[in-house]
Amino acid sequence: MTKINILPPLVADMIAAGEVVERPASVIKELVENAFDADAKKISVEFSDGGATYIRVTDDGCGMSPEDAGIAFTRHATSKLRDEKGLEAIGTMGFRGEALAAISAVSRIELVTREKGAAEGVAVTVQAGDIIDMVPCGCPEGTSITVRDIFFNTPARLKFLKSDRSEAAACTAAAMHCALGRPDISLRCRRDGEELFFSPGDGRAESAAYSLLGRETANSMLPCKAEGEGMAVEGFVSSPAMGRGNRSNQHFYCNGRYIKSALLQTALEQAYKNTLLTGRFPSCVLYLSLSRGAVDVNVHPAKTEVKFSDEKKVFDLVYQAVRATLEQESAPLEIGLSESTKRIAAAAKPDFFRSMSAGEYRREAARPSQARPSSGFDNARPKPAYYAQKAPEFVEKEREKSPAYAEKTVENVEKVKESACRVIGEALGTYIVAELDGEMLLIDKHAAHERMIFDRLKAQNREIMSQTLLSPVIIKPDAGDAELIEKNAQLLSSLGFEIEPFGASDFAIRAVPDDIDPGEAASAAEELCEKLRCGGVDAGSVRDELLHTVACKAAIKAGRRHDTAELERIAEAVASGRVKYCPHGRPVSARLTKKELDKFFSRIV
């Protein structure tokens, strides 16, 4: 047996550094968090290459006295925690007194700092944990820490760093997460002198999201807010039409701290259930505020994991907040004119405004005036929007005349209100063209109908009505599918499908849901098998997936003509805001405003 040694402090710090300083990005996170704790209003983050050779974080915070600057690099040196009681209610980003010790153990550091109100500052040079120089110096109030040659004395760790590109991406993400968490602080981030981003620090979450996530992402986000049970959540979530291929735009904060949380991620994604395509993910920036006792941040040195004392309450709050936001969102997607159309319109403009020659003018003036085609149709039919608006006056007048008759009027007015959407017709066999409140509405008839059926089936929440087929449809599934059909017979039957073994390896479909055309029976069964094969996280989500198939098969199809009454029913559901996305998250409608059309035709400029 070898003799037990107590490790020298530097070795202990180097081991601990592994947990705090995983890569250059962790240094950025720790230094920026220290600046937050120092009440900085402006922070600058600079780095070179992948950050391993050079990182500098400068702030205009409270600064340090020469005494504090001398001990800040010692392990467990912190100004943020005094005793064990403080651990239960941590209000600062740091408290473990580890970061500067850990960073300085594996790099070369220059610290320049001046305490607020002090006559002069101090410059400290630290190398592998040892202070090698400390001199008074003139400098602005605040702190600037330069970290060079990270892992220069731990070659094994240096080897684990990825390419400069990936390390730089991680550095940028770390700075970005910090900045997004504190819209009240302005943060500028530069790599090799080139600005990567700048957050204005005006205290508005919208401004932070706009400058950090980009215009397009920020503009597609919907505000989200809820509170209760001593906690609150606020921020933005993406509209279902803006699902992304990954989760990189999901940002969660807890009391100002950027956190990774499977719980919050699940709450968010569950709220989008049946509005997003499988494999697409919502984006969000959600700030959670909890009382300090309701969350433990002391789970890991990096503090990106937290433990909530009541997980269910947190889950419910976030889930309900996001659901409420998605339910409120009623505005259909707005179609912008395509770039090429805009170019055509722009090029055409000079002609419209060209002044006419005298001859042209005379010819033009002599032409019989082009009366607009009589709008007999419009006049013959009441303008629903007008009536809806005038409804209260109408009802009052009628009530004075005859109370009984007035009730009838109320009913009629309600009907008119509902049908404030006028179906003009169907285009390309696929889209319903309608008019609603001075806007032109285009509706994907299949997608909208699919959603209506899906919602109805889901709300039924019991066995779905089925129809027995006059002659059963025989299918020949492969061995795997055959097993799935047998195993899930009960589930399929609750959805209205009766599928039984028939002969040696065939199956007979004897009944299908009421809404499905018997001609679709075989293809529906095939799709159901495919969904059963992929499965889902729980029985509920498998059932939802299967309901998607039923709804899709039962919905009216693009390419086929449908009668006006059917189209009107769909248009009304969309106009009322009840139907927004198909069960896979595709939008069901788009609109063109009168203003946009007028602009295009140069009726207005």
Ligand code: ADP
């Ligand atoms: P912690 O943040 O957990 O307290 P650190 O090792 O990160 O531990 O920092 C040690 C101490 O150094 C802090 O408690 C603080 O007093 C001081 N300090 C570090 N960075 C700054 C800064 N940018 N401005 C003012 N003081 C700082």
Ligand code: MG
């Ligand atoms: Mg710290």
